[in-house]
Amino acid sequence: MKVTGIWVYPIKGLCGIPLHNARLGPEGVQYDRRFMLFKVKENGDLQKLQLDRFPACSRFVPELVGDDIHVRYMPPEVPLVPWCPEQSVVLRVPLDPNLSGLDKQVINLHQALVNAYRMGDSFDKWFTACFGFETIFFYIGDERRPVLGTNSPRSQPMVAAAPPTQGWLPYLYSYIWGGYNYVWGGRDQRQAEPDWLAFADMAAYLVVTEKSLRNVNARFSNTDNAVDIVKFRPNVVVDGEVDFDEDFWAELSIGGRPVLALTKLCDRCTSLNVDYDTGRFGEGEKGTLLKKLMADRRVDRGAKWEPVFGKYAFLVDGLDGADVSVGDEVAVTRRTAERPAADWAYTDKTIARFYRYS
Structure with a gap:
């Protein structure tokens, strides 16, 4: 697989900017x-x-x-x-x-x-x-804003997929010990600071695939109403191989090394029905994208009334940043056995808190 798109949204809620290459940091694409x-x-x-x-x-x-x-x-x-x-x-x-x-x-x-x-x-x-x-x-x-629930990758159970390019031994170390850094003669006890956010909703990155987009667009009776990937407001777009296989991705290696830890499903809202040409909600079939996903994409046990498209992600443990370009090779190096369930109680005012620096 390959990276086919990179997007940044400097001002939350407004249109995104396509990039050919980007610096990925702990809070997202640079300036996101x-x-x-x-x-x-x-x-x-x-x-x-x-x-x-x-x-x-x-x-x-x-x-x-x-x-x-x-x-x-x-x-x-x-x-x-x-x-x-x-x-x-x-x-x-x-x-x-x-x-x-x-x-x-x-x-x-x-x-x-x-x-x-x-x-x-x-x-x-x-x-x-x-x-x-x-x-x-x-x-x-x-x-900084804190990451609530178990959206942070350190709390996600994983199963091994194919080993990345650095070989089996360091890969198994990373898998068994949850991403800690190692030194010869024993384990390095230093831990990364807690994950944090800028103004992104619940995760630093959103990953989607063109393969799943084609599945969605096949649901429109009029091909003129097919939607572009911009409707889903991704940060990283991958071509993909199997429809909605990203539901089970837990780690992506880009350019030969682990870069993104994928955690929660992205539950969708009525923003999908917006007609970008008019600045209003779409009329006729143009305003039915959310409904079309409702048929079979309500697969998040933690948000059963909202359909899913794409998956949230953070940088893998111990990675301070990475340079990524359109065309880079992508491999799934960890998978989850089941789809994760949403647990960010974003309507519960009793859990509101600030980020605490480590």
Whole structure:
């Protein structure tokens, strides 16, 4: 198998940016979901801006240009909001903003709390004008969100698949002892810091396959309604060999070495039904993608009402980073015997907490 796509989403909820190569870090693809938008509700509460509730997010197109993100608002043929001058302005967002003077505010995203930085009035006003409601723009900076439930790879039971290229002996060490580092003469007792997140929902990466996408697209009676992989908002796309085999993948080696530990299934929502051309939910068969998956993809025992497409992942234990390119060879080096079950109680406010540095 091969890597056929790499995507980064610098601003959570907005369109992604395709990459030919990327640096993978513990929090995701470099610059992934470092920024996030919230709607200010009438009572002052914040509501995250994502496609499932705000399909207009699909009309904001970011681009990486030097040290900035350039964001363009693309009004659809049938406008979503009245025209305003800001719609013709390209917003420039620094990838690494100066944090001095920025106010901080506690953000609760799926009960994983973080003290995020408010980017300021000029950014808020641009997004507010383009969305048509009061919006606040946040940057995560040097802060971290915790991983809740058993989404972290260290708690996943695994069974061995084919050995990776480094041979059986170190592979068995890694399998038996759960990914600790080793030194001659005994075990190195040092452990990696706990996994952490930027503004990604529940994991640092999302892996999907083109093979499974073809299975989904075969369900449309009109081939003009077939969907692109962008609907599933992946970070790493693999060509794949068997429909939905990724449900059971536990580790992927890329370019000859273990890189990604896959943990939980990705349970899907109504964002799949958004028509990116109109910034609205799709009409007719274009708005039925979620329903088409409901027929046979409700396979997550922990989220029985939501269909599954793709799998969440983190870097393997002990790996600080990896450079990955489209075209790199991919091998499944560990598998799970059964599909994992979701256990992140993201509606339970009693589990909300901050990241604790190790």
